[in-house]
Structure formats: structure tokens, C-alpha cells
Amino acid sequence: MLLKPGESLQGRDASYEIVEILGQGSYGTVFRARDQNANFVVIKQFFDTGSASKEDFAYQRKLFWREAEILSQINNPKIVHFIERIPDETQLPPEGDLFLVMELVQGQTLRKVFDDWRISHNNQPFPAENVVAVGMELCESLGYLHSLPGQIIYRDLKPDNVMWDSVGQKCKLIDFGTARFSDQSKRATQGLGTEGYAPPELYSSRAELGFYTDTYTIGALLYELLTGDTPDPKVTPSHFRGYDAGIPNGLQAVVIKSLQLDPINRYPTAGAMYEALETLHLAPEEPALESVGAPRATNLHPLLSCFCPNCGAVPRTDKAIYCGKCRGLIHTVMLRVLPKNAPPALLYLQKSESLLGRTDPDGGVFPDVDLSRFDAGRFVSRRHATIKRDGVKFFLTAHKTLNPTRLAGFAVAEGATVPLENEARLEFADLVCNFVVRPVVNP
Template structure:
């Protein structure tokens, strides 16, 4: 991502969202902290997709993933899944406005923990909360498979003592009859069958187990 793509503080998006600062960046773009000027400057997370791809196929896939995230989040209502408030395109960039989750992701917490081992009781509590999330999305009709469960995709809000699953960009609805789904996941957390296109709710459970073991 080039400097020209970085939104400076004070930038106004969609005549409504004032950028405060950049919170982080990933392969598809950046996430910003913004104030919603129409709702008493309530803080929101604004995810920006920056289109920097080699060919049209990559461009199309990135847009599809971004739209899928908006579609998936808009269909869900669970306390551990950040709510989506808005979705828009401005000057060729795609934006997703979501609940702002304070805190660190579990990967960051692990790195900051002496010895690289988090307390078993705390990890167990997180595991129970995550099981509840997956039970919820897997019980949808058709089921939603997250496909990229790993510590870096789970935020922990210490004040609320609650975890949030973030980055639904590659989650998708999968019908029971659907096969050969595109294999996307993270090596070390994804089950072997994911890489040959076999995707079921068990995919997420395997990755959840691998993530919890990593934290311990």
C-alpha cells in the first residue's frame, strides 16, 4: 500500500465519517478509527479495501470477498460478531463501517505474555465463547463457514471480558451439496482437507482447536 492510499486524520468519508487514525493494515487494505458525525461522534471502525492487484481476476476476487464480508456480517446478530452499520464506495475505494472493538487480538496478547503461554482458565473461557459463535454461524441455513480461525482474527475486549471474531472476508455460505469450494485458510490452523476444497463446519472446529493449543 502506497502513502497516497493512507487516509490522513480529518478525512471525511461519505459526508459522515471523520477519520481519527489508522488502526492497522492487512493484505486488502487498512482499518481506521472514525467518528460518526451523524451520531454524536460515536466511534466506528472503517475498513478500506485498496485495489492493488496484478490482473482482473485478482481484482474481481478481492471485490467479491469484500462484498461477501458485508453480506455475511449484515445477516448475523451475535454479541461476539461486530455489527455492520454501513457499506459504500467512494473514489474507487470500498468501505465497510463496523462496530469499533477496543483491545488486542489474541496473537498480540500471546506475544506480550511472558513465556508465550496464556493462563489455561482464560483460554478455556475464550474457547467457550468461540464455540458459541461457531454454533451460531454453523446453524444458519445454509451454514456459514468462517474458514480462517486463528488467534490474529480474534479480538479481546478486556473491559467487557468478551472476545470478537473479526475479518469475515473469506467466510461464506456453503450448502450441504456444495463441493470444491475455494481453499483459503492459514497454514498451521487450517485442516488438510480445506486445501483440496472440502469445507464443512468441522473445518472451523479443527482451526479452533489448533488456535487454542497455540495459546497454551
């Protein structure tokens, strides 16, 4: 069943609240979600939409499960981080929906950055310096995959499968749907790849795949970034005639070598191609895509819940992640509600002084943080407590109630005000919560 915003998905060690739908396809939906620690994640749900044949659906289901299996073995800062697959089983379940939970890479695809650059620069491709920097990062990522015990071949490198991580300021590989373990089989079972980027061996069930398969795709991607066109898949380019004369000869030679139709004439590994690019001494010192308009990180949390923990200032724009006064990292404030019979939920504190309690329309009581939906027994009072921010410090004030307010297991006297620390355990009657202060991004 398709998940909907506001619903929760229970994982092995965490619960995920669906925030919004990012995209939909023939085999499922991609969501932005949030875990109980306020980390944003991406969830890919694979289910039968009825748009594919039974055989095709079964095959794609196997690919989805293999993608999760491959990602679970990867730990590299330039590759999207795997969190978990649901259900957490060693074998592909015979039926039922499948879920893949990964980090949310904030930014844009390399395709979007490249297209935006060309639109704003009279259809010109990237400068050679940026192309070399991108190439070196991709060689590092793919070289890491090749070095793993299973010797993973990525197979489908293209600008759409590379994300610019605007927080970490680096390129990341994101889609492993066609990746495979080369130590299990070196034959292409069917034509998987994208025309314009895939080498000849990906279209033949007789040809063997190898690390050189990925070095070809790196070269094809760099060729497009330098020229605006993908190379002819049937002919090895012999020159860059007709394109910008400013492309250094050394860079042209590296790209043409990687695009040789005969694998034996290519770079045998991504590491070898990295060394060839590095010796050109063209890569800039700043992040690879900084000078070509790649987006910067933005704040995905509500503006009114944010403040600077160093100076107490409130950000002026909803996209800011650093304080305009002291350059400290902006933080957000929230309440993690831990109901007895429901998944955890996060509620933002969007006022400097927030009343917590239960809504009572008849009595005209509308607290800033409404706990009614977590309080089936109606034990929480209408005006149960107040949380106030004073500069960079927070305080809890208990109001007159039938059921007490507790901090760290101790009752807070009526009218008393006590300081709050991050992750403090709060109890409003029998409803347990945590007070949470955290950075708006993970630096």
C-alpha cells in the same frame, strides 16, 4: 481515492470523520473514524493500490463484498458489529472504491495477548483454565454462525482473527474475509485458511466443508494456547507429551478429538464441542483473559473534555473511564456542528468555560471553539457565546452580537445565562449545532 484524516465519508444514515490510519495493505486501508454521535468505528476501504494483478484484484474485491454481505446478517455480542457498507447496493458495483463500516473493538488481538503473556512468563503458554474459557466463547460464536439460515462456515479461525474486547470483556471474531455460506456450496473452491490452523479439507477442491471444519480450527487454536505450538497439519496429535504435564487429561482429549484428520471423528458442531469443554468445569468465573494480562478499556477522547456526571470530578489520567471518586462512568462534552453544505463535525469542549465564536487574528480574538470554517458568510460573531460547566450542570451565556444566539429555536437575550441539556439545539447566527454529553465508552 484514499481517504485522509480529517476527511469525511458519507454513509446511508451517518457521516464518518476519519481520525487516523490503523493499517494499510495490498488492497486498501483501515481507518479509525468517528460518526456524528461520537461513536468510534473502523472503516475498511478497498481500492486498487496497483500492487495486484487485474484478476487477483477482481477476486479479492468479490471477497470483500461477500464479507460485508455476511456481516450484515450477523447480530451477536461476540462477533464484530456490522454498521453499513458503502455503496449500499445489493449487487457488487462494477467499479469504484468499496467501504465497510464496523464497530471499533477496543482491545488487542488474542495473538497479542498470548505473545505478551509468554514474554512476561518465561515463554509459558496460557493456563488450562483460560484456554477452556476462550474455547467456550469461540464455540458460542461459531455455533451462532452455524445456526444462521445461510449456515456460515468461518474457515480461518486463528489468534489474529480474535479480538479481546476490553470494554465488553469478551472474545470477538473480527475478520470474515474467507467466511462463506455453506448452504450455497460445500466445496472448497481454493485453499483458503492458515497453515497450522486449517484442516485438510480446506486444501482440497474435492472435499466437503462442514461445521466440523470450524471445530478443527478451534482445536488448533486451543492446542497453540496450551503448548505454544500449532499442531502438525498432516498428523493428528495423539498426546501432549513434552508439554506441561499439568494440562488436564480431559482437556487433552477434547483438543485431540477436534484435531482428527478424518472429519467424521471430530466434534460435528461447535455446540457439541462447547458441551465437552463445559463438562470439564475448568473455566474461571471472571472474564476469559482477565487473569492473563488482557488490556482494560481506555478513554479515546481528549482528557480535558471529560468529567464525571455524578460528582463533577475531572479524571486524573487520559486513560480512565471511571471516576476515581465515585466510580461513575466518565463522560465527554462536545459540540456537534451541522453546517448547511458540509458533513457534520464534532468539536470537543476542553475547558470548564469555553468561548465560542470566529477567530480574528487582526483583532487578537481566538475563541476556544473556533467556528470560522463552518461560517462562510461570516455571520457568527468573534465572541458569540460561552458554554460553562458548573459541577455537573452546563450553562449557555449569549454575548452581544449582530445575529442572535438561539436555544431550541428561542433567542437568548444578550447577557442571559440559560441551562443546557444533552442534545440541545443551538443556533449561532445561522449555524446549527447540538450540545452533546456522552459516555467515553458504550458499557
